[in-house]
Amino acid sequence: MPRILSIWLPQLPLDRRVRQGDTRLSGTFAITAEERNAWRVTHANGAALKAGVKPGQALADARAICPDLLTEPSDPVREELLLRALWRWADALSPRVSLDPPDGLLLDIGGCAHLFGGELEMGRETLTRLSDLQVQARIGIADTKGGAQALARFGAETVNIAAAGTLRQALADLPIAALALPEKLVSELARAGLSTVAQLQGQASAELARRFGLQLTRTLDHALGRAPDPVTPKAADPVYAARMTLPEPIGFVEDLEQVLQRLADQVCARLEADQCGARQFRLTVRCVDTGDHPLAIGFARPCSDPAALLRQFAHPLSQLEIEYGADWFRLCAEHVEPIRLKQTSFGDEAKRADDRLVLIETLGNRIGFDHVRVFRAKDSHVPEHEFEQVEAVQAEPHWPAAPRVRPIRLFTPPEYVEVETPGRPPKAFKWRRMAFLSETAQGPERITPRWFRDEDLRTRDYWKVQTREGRRLWLLNYPGEATEDWYVAGEFA
Amino acid sequence: MGQAERQQTEKSRAETLATKAQPAALKTLLPPGALLRRPQVLELGGGVRLRKGRVHEVSGASADLFAMRAAAAHGQPVLWLGLYRDIVTLNPAGLQAWLEVEDLILVEAVSRGELLWAADQALRASGGVCTILDLPDTLSLKESRRLQLAAEQGGGIGLVLLRGPASTSAAQTRWDCQPCCSTPPSWDWVCLKGKNGEAGRWRMRCEEGQEGGRGKAQNAKNTLHLAAAASA
Structure with missing residues (x-):
C-alpha cells in the first residue's frame, strides 16, 4: 500500500508577498480576483480575518467591513511559478512528487518516512522546512491521494495522519466537500441530506452512481483506495533553448548570423551532450519597433549541428524586415529526439x-x-x-x-476523347486537340469498383491502344452506360 | 602474333606505363578521391551518352522515357520537379519498370519561380543529383545558363522536359523523343543540338519480352537496344 503525503498551501499568494518582503502585509491585506462578475477576496491575512473579512466575500463588502483594507489582484502565473519551485524543492523529501494545482503538492512517501524517524516526524520536519521558507502549510498523510488531500484540507491538526488501513474511519467525520467534488455536486448531495463522508459510505454505490453520476463513485473509490490512483511524478523536461539580449539593437544580416551562431553553439552543445537532436528549431527575433518575429526551420532527421542550423536559417533571416533593429533573440529546439549514432561510411x-x-x-x-x-x-x-x-x-x-503493367502517367479524372470513328475501342479519335488512329489494341481489362467505398461505382474497361501516331494510350470506357463515352486514363512510355 | 595484335599490346603497355607514371603528378593536381568518382558520362544504351555536370533538354511525347532512362543510369537520388498538376499524374506502378521508385523524390512547386529555385538548389547539391525538371513552358537563355552553372558545381545531371517550343539555351544537348508505332514498342530519339557536336538519330526498342516484364523488371530495369543509328 502506498503512503501519500499531501501538502496544502492555503495562503500561497500571500506567502509569495511575504517572501518578497511586502510591508503592507503587516496591516489588513487581501488578495482579490474577478469571480462570478465581481471582484472578490480570495485570500485574506490574519489581521484582515480578525477584522471580519472572509474569503469569497465581494470586495465592496470587505471594504465596508474593513475600510483600511489593502488589496492586490492575484497573479496566477507567478503563483504557479512559486508552486513549481516548491515542487522542485520537495525532491528533498521524496523522489516521487507531483503537482496538485493550484495550491498543493502530492508526495509518495512509501519507503521514505523512516528516514525522518516516522510519518509524524516527517510531517513536522516538512512544516518546519516550509516555515523557514515563509510558506504556511497543512499536511495530510494517508493511503490514497484523495484521502491525504481531504485530511490536509479538512483535518483538525496541522499534520493529520490516517494510519495504514484506517482511512475509512479517518474520513468518516469529514464533510463531503473534503472529497474534491464539483461544487454543484456537493450542493446536490446536501439537498439529498448527505453531508458527511460517513453518510456516503453507507449508501450503495450503484444507487449513488444512478442518481449523481459516475464521477461521485469514482472519486469515492479513489479516496477510499478501492481503485488505484497513483502519484505520477513528472520529471522536468530539459529545455534546450538559449536567449541573448543586446544593449543596442542590431540589423545587419552578418550581425544577426553572429548572434545566431552563438545561440546555436550553446543549444547544440547541450543537445550533443545529451546525445539528442531536434527536428525543429524556432528563433524569435524581437524588434524594437515591430515586436516578435518567430522564424522556424525543420530537419529531416534529428540535428545538433550548428552549421546546418545556420545554413537553414540563412533564408528566413534574409527575408526578415528589420527597420530599427532587434535586441532580443531566443533559439529553442523543438521535437527533441535521441540521435542514434551510425557508422558514417565504409562506402x-x-x-x-x-x-x-x-x-x-x-x-x-x-x-x-x-x-x-x-x-x-x-x-x-x-x-x-x-x-x-x-x-x-x-x-x-x-x-x-x-x-x-500500368501506364507511367495516370490522368485522374480521365480525360474525355472525341470519338470520330466508333469502335471498341474507337478507330479514330481526338484527344487534347490531336487526332489519333488506333493501330492495335489490347483489352479490355475490366476493373470493378470498390463497392464498399463511397466512390465512382461504375465498372471500367481499359484498353491499351497503340496509335498510328506512335503514342501508347490507355483508353477507358464504362460498359453498360447509355452513352458510349471514351476517356484517356493514362499514357504508356 | 599478328601485326595488329602486337600494336595492340604495345599500345596497352604504353597506357599502363602512363597510368603508372601518373599518380604522383595527379595527386598534386586533383583533389583526393577525384580518381574514384563515378564516370562522368551516363550511358543510356545503344551508344547514347549524356555528360554529367550538364543540363540537357528533352522535348517530345516520350520525353519522360528519356528522362527515366537517364535517371536509371544515374541512380539515386533522383529528383522530379514540376508543378502539382504534372507531378500528380506520375504513376509509380508504371515507373517501376524503368527506374527504382525508391530513388525518386517528388517536388511539387506552386510557381515557375519556385520550380527554378528548387532545380537550382538540387543541381547545386553535393553528391550529384539527377534532376528532372518538368517545365510547363521553355527556359530562357539566362535561366538555362544559371542551371548549367549549378549543374557544373554539383556534378549531377539536369534534364529539362520542355512542353513548349525550344528556344536558345545554354543546355549541353537537346533531344526530341517520339514514340513509334511498332510492336514491340520503340522510340525515336533525335539529338537536335549538341555543344560538342553530339548529333544523331537513334531508334530505340525494348529488349524482347522485357517491357514491363514482371519479376525481371525487379532487378534488371528495362534495357533498350540500339536498332539503327544514323547521323542526322
Whole structure:
C-alpha cells in the first residue's frame, strides 16, 4: 500500500508577498480576483480575518467591513511559478512528487518516512522546512491521494495522519466537500441530506452512481483506495533553448548570423551532450519597433549541428524586415529526439543517404515540407489507389513492385476523347486537340469498383491502344452506360 | 602474333606505363578521391551518352522515357520537379519498370519561380543529383545558363522536359523523343543540338519480352537496344 503525503498551501499568494518582503502585509491585506462578475477576496491575512473579512466575500463588502483594507489582484502565473519551485524543492523529501494545482503538492512517501524517524516526524520536519521558507502549510498523510488531500484540507491538526488501513474511519467525520467534488455536486448531495463522508459510505454505490453520476463513485473509490490512483511524478523536461539580449539593437544580416551562431553553439552543445537532436528549431527575433518575429526551420532527421542550423536559417533571416533593429533573440529546439549514432561510411552509401536528407531539408524549408514527397504503395486494385504520395521527411522510401503493367502517367479524372470513328475501342479519335488512329489494341481489362467505398461505382474497361501516331494510350470506357463515352486514363512510355 | 595484335599490346603497355607514371603528378593536381568518382558520362544504351555536370533538354511525347532512362543510369537520388498538376499524374506502378521508385523524390512547386529555385538548389547539391525538371513552358537563355552553372558545381545531371517550343539555351544537348508505332514498342530519339557536336538519330526498342516484364523488371530495369543509328 502506498503512503501519500499531501501538502496544502492555503495562503500561497500571500506567502509569495511575504517572501518578497511586502510591508503592507503587516496591516489588513487581501488578495482579490474577478469571480462570478465581481471582484472578490480570495485570500485574506490574519489581521484582515480578525477584522471580519472572509474569503469569497465581494470586495465592496470587505471594504465596508474593513475600510483600511489593502488589496492586490492575484497573479496566477507567478503563483504557479512559486508552486513549481516548491515542487522542485520537495525532491528533498521524496523522489516521487507531483503537482496538485493550484495550491498543493502530492508526495509518495512509501519507503521514505523512516528516514525522518516516522510519518509524524516527517510531517513536522516538512512544516518546519516550509516555515523557514515563509510558506504556511497543512499536511495530510494517508493511503490514497484523495484521502491525504481531504485530511490536509479538512483535518483538525496541522499534520493529520490516517494510519495504514484506517482511512475509512479517518474520513468518516469529514464533510463531503473534503472529497474534491464539483461544487454543484456537493450542493446536490446536501439537498439529498448527505453531508458527511460517513453518510456516503453507507449508501450503495450503484444507487449513488444512478442518481449523481459516475464521477461521485469514482472519486469515492479513489479516496477510499478501492481503485488505484497513483502519484505520477513528472520529471522536468530539459529545455534546450538559449536567449541573448543586446544593449543596442542590431540589423545587419552578418550581425544577426553572429548572434545566431552563438545561440546555436550553446543549444547544440547541450543537445550533443545529451546525445539528442531536434527536428525543429524556432528563433524569435524581437524588434524594437515591430515586436516578435518567430522564424522556424525543420530537419529531416534529428540535428545538433550548428552549421546546418545556420545554413537553414540563412533564408528566413534574409527575408526578415528589420527597420530599427532587434535586441532580443531566443533559439529553442523543438521535437527533441535521441540521435542514434551510425557508422558514417565504409562506402559512399551513408554519405549519399545523408546528401539526400540534406537536400530534402533545404527544399522543404523553403517551399514547405508538404511539397517534397515520395511514393508509397497502397493495397488496392484500382489504378489510382495503388499508390499515394507522402511527405519525404516522414517516410523511409519503400516500394514493393506493383503486380500489373500500368501506364507511367495516370490522368485522374480521365480525360474525355472525341470519338470520330466508333469502335471498341474507337478507330479514330481526338484527344487534347490531336487526332489519333488506333493501330492495335489490347483489352479490355475490366476493373470493378470498390463497392464498399463511397466512390465512382461504375465498372471500367481499359484498353491499351497503340496509335498510328506512335503514342501508347490507355483508353477507358464504362460498359453498360447509355452513352458510349471514351476517356484517356493514362499514357504508356 | 599478328601485326595488329602486337600494336595492340604495345599500345596497352604504353597506357599502363602512363597510368603508372601518373599518380604522383595527379595527386598534386586533383583533389583526393577525384580518381574514384563515378564516370562522368551516363550511358543510356545503344551508344547514347549524356555528360554529367550538364543540363540537357528533352522535348517530345516520350520525353519522360528519356528522362527515366537517364535517371536509371544515374541512380539515386533522383529528383522530379514540376508543378502539382504534372507531378500528380506520375504513376509509380508504371515507373517501376524503368527506374527504382525508391530513388525518386517528388517536388511539387506552386510557381515557375519556385520550380527554378528548387532545380537550382538540387543541381547545386553535393553528391550529384539527377534532376528532372518538368517545365510547363521553355527556359530562357539566362535561366538555362544559371542551371548549367549549378549543374557544373554539383556534378549531377539536369534534364529539362520542355512542353513548349525550344528556344536558345545554354543546355549541353537537346533531344526530341517520339514514340513509334511498332510492336514491340520503340522510340525515336533525335539529338537536335549538341555543344560538342553530339548529333544523331537513334531508334530505340525494348529488349524482347522485357517491357514491363514482371519479376525481371525487379532487378534488371528495362534495357533498350540500339536498332539503327544514323547521323542526322
